[in-house]
Every structure is written in structure tokens, then in C-alpha cells.
Amino acid sequence: MTVVIGFEGSANKIGVGIVRDGVVLSNPRRTYITPPGQGFLPSETAKHHRSVILTVLREALQQAGLKPADIDCVAYTKGPGMGAPLVTVAIVARTVAQLWGKPLLGVNHCIGHIEMGRLVTHANNPTVLYVSGGNTQVIAYSERRYRIFGETIDIAVGNCLDRFARVIKISNDPSPGYNIEQMAKRGKEYVELPYTVKGMDVSFSGILSYIEEAAHKMLGTGQCTAEDLCFSLQETLFAMLVEITERAMAHCNSQEVLIVGGVGCNLRLQEMMGVMCKERGARLFATDESFCIDNGAMIAQAGWEMFRSGHVTELSDSWITQRYRTDEVEVTWRD
Amino acid sequence: MATTCNEDDHKLGKLEFSLLVPFPSSREASIALQSLSPDREPRKGGISKELSAAGNALSVKWTADEARILRVSVGSFLDHLALVLETMEEFGPPVTL
Numbered sequence: 383m384t385v386v387i388g389f390e391g392s393a394n395k396i397g398v399g400i401v402r403d404g405v406v407l408s409n410p411r412r413t414y415i416t417p418p419g420q421g422f423l424p425s426e427t428a429k430h431h432r433s434v435i436l437t438v439l440r441e442a443l444q445q446a447g448l449k450p451a452d453i454d455c456v457a458y459t460k461g462p463g464m465g466a467p468l469v470t471v472a473i474v475a476r477t478v479a480q481l482w483g484k485p486l487l488g489v490n491h492c493i494g495h496i497e498m499g500r501l502v503t504h505a506n507n508p509t510v511l512y513v514s515g516g517n518t519q520v521i522a523y524s525e526r527r528y529r530i531f532g533e534t535i536d537i538a539v540g541n542c543l544d545r546f547a548r549v550i551k552i553s554n555d556p557s558p559g560y561n562i563e564q565m566a567k568r569g570k571e572y573v574e575l576p577y578t579v580k581g582m583d584v585s586f587s588g589i590l591s592y593i594e595e596a597a598h599k600m601l602g603t604g605q606c607t608a609e610d611l612c613f614s615l616q617e618t619l620f621a622m623l624v625e626i627t628e629r630a631m632a633h634c635n636s637q638e639v640l641i642v643g644g645v646g647c648n649l650r651l652q653e654m655m656g657v658m659c660k661e662r663g664a665r666l667f668a669t670d671e672s673f674c675i676d677n678g679a680m681i682a683q684a685g686w687e688m689f690r691s692g693h694v695t696e697l698s699d700s701w702i703t704q705r706y707r708t709d710e711v712e713v714t715w716r717d
Numbered sequence: 718m719a720t721t722c723n724e725d726d727h728k729l730g731k732l733e734f735s736l737l738v739p740f741p742s743s744r745e746a747s748i749a750l751q752s753l754s755p756d757r758e759p760r761k762g763g764i765s766k767e768l769s770a771a772g773n774a775l776s777v778k779w780t781a782d783e784a785r786i787l788r789v790s791v792g793s794f795l796d797h798l799a800l801v802l803e804t805m806e807e808f809g810p811p812v813t814l
Contacts, residue, residue, distance in 0.1 A: 432800055436807055450808065469756050473797055476752040477804040483812045701755040 384690060386455045387442065388682030389435075391471035392463025392491050393516060394422040396431040398442040399679025400453070401686050404501060408445035409672065409679040410438050418551045421544065428466035435474050442678065450482040455694070457685025460488030461706035463516065468702040476700055488695040489684045491676075492517060492708040495642040496528060497687055498680035503667035509636040511627045511655070512708075514643035514676075515540035515559075518584065518623075520630045521708060523716065528708045531630040532582030539619050540645045542586040546615055549594050550601070550608050557675075562612045563648050569613020571606050577618060582629060584622050589615070620651045624658050631664065640667045647674040687715040732787050734779040738798065744811050746770040749801050753794070764790055 385402045397411035414430035416422050443450070458475035461468060472488075479486040496510055510521040510528070518534035537545075540559060547558030552565070576592055578585040593615055600606045627639060639659055641652065652668045659666040673680065691714040740746040750770040758764055764781040777794065781787035 432796070435800075436803060439808070451812075465759060469797070470800065472756070473752050473800055474804050476755070477748060477801050478808050480748040480751060481805065481809045481811045483814055697751040698755060701757065 384455070384686060385448065385453050386457050386487075386682045386686040386689060387453050388489070388494070388678045388680065388685050389456070389458040389471045389475045390491070390494070390676050390678045390681045391431045391435070391467045392459045392461070393467070393676060394427050394430075395676040396435055396438060396467075396471065397676060397678035398435075398438045399677055399682045400442055400446040400448060401679055401682040403686075406679045407448065408442045409677050410441040410445065411677050412438060413556070415555050418553050419548050420554075421548060424464045424466040427464060428470045431467050431470045435471065439474070439478070450478070450484075453482065453484055455487055455685060455689040456482070456484050457487040457489050457681050457689070459491045459494070459681055459702075460695075460700070461703035462491055463704065465702065465704050468704070472700065472702050476697060480697070485689070485694040486697060486700055487685045487689055487693060488700055489681045489688065490706050490708065490711045491681075492519070493528065493711055493713075494680035494684040496521065496640075496708075497684040498673050498677075499640045499642040499667065499669060501683050502669045502673050503640060505638050505640045505665075505667040507636070508638035508640035508667060509627060509631045509634060510640045510642060511623060511646070512643045513539050513623060513641065513645035513651070515544055515645075517643060518586075519708060520582070520626050522630060522634045522636065523713065524634075526713050526716070528711070528713060530707070530709055531633065532584065532626040535580065535583050535585050536587040537590070539584075539586055539623065540643070542590045542619065543615070543645070545590055546593055546597075546611075550597055550611070552608075557644070559645060559648060562616065563650060565609045566612040566616045566650065568609040569607070569611075571610040571614075572617065573600070573606055573610055573614040575614055575618045577622060579622050579625050582626055584626060586619065589618065616648070616650055620648075620654050623651065624654050627655065628658050628662070631662065637662075637664045638667065639664060642669070642674060644675045647671040691715040732779075732781045732784055734781075734787055734791060736777045736791075738775040738777075740773050740775065741810075743770070743773045745805060745809070746773050746775045748805070748811060749775050749798070752801050753797055758790060760786060760790075766790060766794070
């Protein structure tokens with residue numbers, strides 16, 4: 383039996399999860415929610431994480447019914463993400479690893495999402511669409527790397543949605559993306575937006591600028607509703623994501639798609655991806671918000687795989703990094 | 718906790734700040750050192766920070782060009798130090814190796 387505790391705090395969620403041989407024993411989490419119209423900034427987010435991390439850690443141990451002595455390895459997010467929140471979480475991980483006399487393990491956040499998705503859905507060798515507030519990538523596994531087939535050339539899809547939510551003052555509670563999804567269901571008119579797929583890559587910043595301007599003009603004059611804009615934005619962004627995912631599947635001869643990351647719990651995205659999969663005779667795998675959205679268990683799960691295949695991180699090498707690409711990690715735990 | 722600040726290094730024109738933090742034992746001092754030293758200063762130039770442990774104390778020494786930069790670095794270090802101390806209080810004492 384191998385028990386790994388995982389610490390995650392690269393963005394506005396702070397989570398601590400414990401995994402024992404493929405079973406999630408606990409996975410408590412807190413979210414830093416900002417007022418409508420405001421995003422989360424690094425230092426305030428770090429302050430939030432700092433104020434709750436020890437409580438979340440206590441909860442993780444209590445809910446799992448474990449003592450520190452039962453843990454085999456302490457995993458934490460090394461990057462990518464926001465510097466200040468990453469440091470806050472890494473400091474606690476380093477301290478408890480030393481207090482408890484356990485090895486430490488730095489985990490790539492993106493790898494955490496992929497391994498958690500594989501564990502929960504039992505997808506074998508899927509083409510992965512990783513979509514969140516900070517990342518947008520189409521990934522396929524080949525020869526010991528999660529290789530990036532396509533990605534955003536500017537902002538992440540979740541960032542595009544979040545920033546649009548700020549423009550029209552949609553609530554950030556529980557998340558701007560969730561609220562856009564609910565409003566989109568009531569949208570009636572499709573407002574045409576730029577569609578910017580560039581080969582295997584996508585671009586969202588121009589769409590954001592366009593819809594910001596459209597919002598100011600059209601909402602004032604009553605030409606369309608906020609719901610129409612939410613609907614139009616989702617349809618456009620998700621169609622682009624489905625297109626590049628399908629192209630990656632064709633390249634790799636893949637019959638499975640796994641959607642991970644915070645935007646991955648959007649049911650409209652899952653529905654659109656499902657239609658494409660059905661047409662190709664492929665299978666779609668997705669998870670709900672407990673595992674799609676950043677959480678500690680995903681870091682524990684990737685850490686479990688890494689630890690079992692012999693990885694540990696020396697304290698002197700345990701620095702965090704804001705940039706850390708998915709394909710930098712050698713995947714030693716898969717064939 | 719003992720602090721000193723001297724600006725008398727006129728030749729270099731640098732600000733210096735040093736901090737001494739006592740711990741219950743050398744083990745805790747070493748844990749704090751290893752928890753706080755891996756991450757480099759986010760700023761590229763204008764400041765350097767050196768951490769070391771001697772006996773049961775953690776010692777930190779800053780050299781900076783400007784007081785503004787020094788204040789930010791010391792402030793953030795103290796926040797991180799407080800987090801380490803709280804973590805030790807709640808999840809310590811360290812196991813015997």
C-alpha cells in the first residue's frame with residue numbers, strides 16, 4: 383500500500399487530498415472568490431491560501447482517518463501557476479515532509495489533471511483536452527511524454543470566459559464559468575463572433591476584445607441580452623476546442639477523448655464533444671466538478687504514480703516555477 | 718528574535734538587514750532553513766538574501782540597493798516564516814529520524 387498526500391494551490395483553489403492505491407480517501411478544498419468584476423491577484427490569493435491551508439490539511443487527515451505516520455510521500459504542485467500562491471503551499475508541504483520524515487515530490491499541475499482524469503474515468507489512452515482558467519491544450523501520450531498537439535497562442539479558454547464575466551459583472555460564486563453556463567441556457571439569439579482556429583492551435587484574445595465591445599454596444603441598445611452573449615461565446619469557444627480535439631484524434635488514430643481542467647465540467651462542452659465522438663465512433667470521458675476543478679487529490683494521484691516509479695524531489699530542488707510545460711515531464715509510469 | 722539594520726557600509730552604498738530566529742532545537746532550525754531557502758528572490762537584481770542555520774538559530778542576511786525592495790523582501794520572508802512556525806506548532810514536533 384502506498385499513501386500519498388497532495389497539496390494544490392496554483393490558482394484560486396487550495397486543496398489537500400489523500401490517495402491510497404487509486405482510492406481517494408479525502409479531498410477538501412477552498413476557493414478564493416472575488417467580487418463581481420474583479421479577478422484574483424497573486425498576493426491576495428496567496429493570503430487566502432495561507433489563512434486556510436492548515437485547516438484544510440487537518441480536514442484532509444481527519445476525513446481520511448489517517449495519522450501523518452501512515453503517509454508515504456508528500457506531493458505538491460511545483461508549477462505552472464501563480465508564483466505567490468505556489469510558494470505558500472510549497473512551504474507547508476516542505477515543512478510537514480520534514481516534520482514527518484517523509485520524501486517530498488514536486489508535481490506538474492497539468493500532469494495532475496491528466497492522471498486524475500485517467501484514474502476516475504478509467505480511460506486507457508485518451509486524447510486529452512485540458513481546459514482551465516490558465517491552460518488550454520490538446521494532449522496525446524507518446525513515448526514517455528504527454529505531447530502537446532495544439533494549444534492556445536494567447537489566453538486560456540477559461541480566462542476568456544472569466545474576463546467576459548467580469549465585463550458584464552457576472553458573479554464569481556461559485557465560479558464565473560458556472561454562471562455563464564447557466565445564463566447561456568437562456569440565450570436565444572446567436573451573435574456572430576470571430577472563429578480563430580489556427581492549424582492545431584486556437585486564439586481567444588481577439589474573441590474577448592470583440593465580445594467586450596459588442597457587449598458595450600449591443601446590451602445598451604437592447605439588440606441582444608447578456609444571456610445571448612453567454613450562449614454565443616460558449617458555442618464559439620467550444621466549437622473551436624472540439625475542432626482541434628477531433629483533428630488530434632485523427633492524427634493519433636485515437637478512439638477516446640478525456641476532458642480535464644475546470645472548464646471541463648461545463649456540460650455544454652461535454653455535450654458538443656459527445657456529438658463529435660459519436661460521429662467518429664469514439665468514447666468521451668469527463669469528470670464532475672470535484673475532480674475537474676483543481677484539487678489536492680489530483681496532485682496526490684500524479685504523485686502516487688511518480689513515487690511508485692522512483693521519483694522524489696530533494697528539498698534543494700523543490701523550488702516552484704510559474705512556467706512548467708506538460709511535455710517537460712518524462713512519464714516513467716506508463717508504457 | 719533579534720534584528721539589526723545598519724546603513725554604515727558607505728563604500729558599497731548598500732543597505733543591510735539581518736535577522737536571527739531562535740528555535741527549540743537545531744532540528745527545527747534546519748527544517749525552517751530547508752523550507753524557506755529553495756525559492757529564489759522573484760526580483761532579478763538589486764537584492765540578495767542569504768540563509769543559514771547555526772545551532773538552534775536560523776540566520777538571514779539581506780543586502781539591497783533600495784529600502785523599498787528590502788522592505789518587500791523582508792515582509793514576505795516574515796510571512797513565510799510565520800507560516801512555517803504555525804505549521805510546526807500544529808503538525809510537529811519533528812519525528813525522530
